[in-house]
Amino acid sequence: MNDGHLHTPTGRMSVHRPQDYWYVACLSSELKSKPKSIRLWGSAIVLFRDQNGTPKALLDRCSHRNVPLSKGKCVEGHLQCPYHGWEFDGEGQCVKIPALEGESKQDKRKVPSFATCEQQGHIWIFAKANTEPNHQPFSFPHYQDSAYSHIPFQATFQGTMHANLENILDVPHTAFLHKGLFRGVERNLIQTEIRRFADRAECQYFGEPRPEGLLGKLLAPNGGAIEHFDRFILPSIAQVEYRLEDRNIVVSNCLTPISDTEVKMYTVVAVKVRVWTWLLKPLVLPFALRVVKQDQEMLDTQLACIEDFGGEAFNYTEVDVLGSSISRLLKRASQEAIPVSPIPTEQVAESVLRGQLWA
Ligand code: FES
Numbered sequence: 001m002n003d004g005h006l007h008t009p010t011g012r013m014s015v016h017r018p019q020d021y022w023y024v025a026c027l028s029s030e031l032k033s034k035p036k037s038i039r040l041w042g043s044a045i046v047l048f049r050d051q052n053g054t055p056k057a058l059l060d061r062c063s064h065r066n067v068p069l070s071k072g073k074c075v076e077g078h079l080q081c082p083y084h085g086w087e088f089d090g091e092g093q094c095v096k097i098p099a100l101e102g103e104s105k106q107d108k109r110k111v112p113s114f115a116t117c118e119q120q121g122h123i124w125i126f127a128k129a130n131t132e133p134n135h136q137p138f139s140f141p142h143y144q145d146s147a148y149s150h151i152p153f154q155a156t157f158q159g160t161m162h163a164n165l166e167n168i169l170d171v172p173h174t175a176f177l178h179k180g181l182f183r184g185v186e187r188n189l190i191q192t193e194i195r196r197f198a199d200r201a202e203c204q205y206f207g208e209p210r211p212e213g214l215l216g217k218l219l220a221p222n223g224g225a226i227e228h229f230d231r232f233i234l235p236s237i238a239q240v241e242y243r244l245e246d247r248n249i250v251v252s253n254c255l256t257p258i259s260d261t262e263v264k265m266y267t268v269v270a271v272k273v274r275v276w277t278w279l280l281k282p283l284v285l286p287f288a289l290r291v292v293k294q295d296q297e298m299l300d301t302q303l304a305c306i307e308d309f310g311g312e313a314f315n316y317t318e319v320d321v322l323g324s325s326i327s328r329l330l331k332r333a334s335q336e337a338i339p340v341s342p343i344p345t346e347q348v349a350e351s352v353l354r355g356q357l358w359a
């Protein structure tokens, strides 16, 4: 509430750390024969490939004298520290100490390890160390379907994971911040239906005319009403889908929290439209990058303002359709390990909420 006082810090930031979940660590193509360091909520994690080429992930800190293991190298599928040459396997066991006569394996020398999974050109890690995952990572839809083209891209954004998820799934800002790119001057009253599930929330928009700009032209060259869905899937996937007859565009954005106030977004756009495949990438990428740039600038500005005022003081309305579901799910997932179902599922919604908005 604005109580009329100047600068009343709330100290609040919507920082959530759901740890029993998968996050994209990097692209498959970014992990070759050298170890690679990444960050998750500020902690350094080292990735490397073992002798079979399988990605492995350890805390990036040698258990001997705390040198980053990512500064070392891979030796016969093990990670070798650059200081005294200790070697660790993919499970974090110390398998060799060059100067020591006798057994090197000891529990206290073990480095925490993270489960990994490589699929669809991305390497995922499970954020809680030394834990057997209770579900599979998110899988990009229609990946095996040759009727679809897949366009991956990545971008880094300032702001909490929560602020970034809200931004991607926030319809009212598209007409304003991205004016002309999605929606034009004419406004329409659109019906909404929000469905909440244990591991995700979805909003379907009814009566939405063809979007403006490139997206609309690709989807509906002759106009017509489209089907539009926005989805939030735990822990950090924001998905936007448009359908018209047999045409379909699904944008899946997977966010990795590099720190509490910075995310890396791994996106794959799945497109099935009546346009030559070779034309799609040069058409879609510049459009996507323009949208991303506008969002990046706004999220920078938002974070600077929140930090300047010493915390958030947000207001929600009914047209921030998925906002409260995102907060609720992130809060819950930070406290308990909710397994995430593969999509699509046959699950029945826990609740359904109908509304409307101008867009
Ligand atoms: S610090 Fe890594 S081997 Fe000594």
Ligand SMILES: [Fe+2]
Binding pocket: 167, 168, 173, 174, 177, 178, 291, 295
């Ligand atoms: Fe945006």
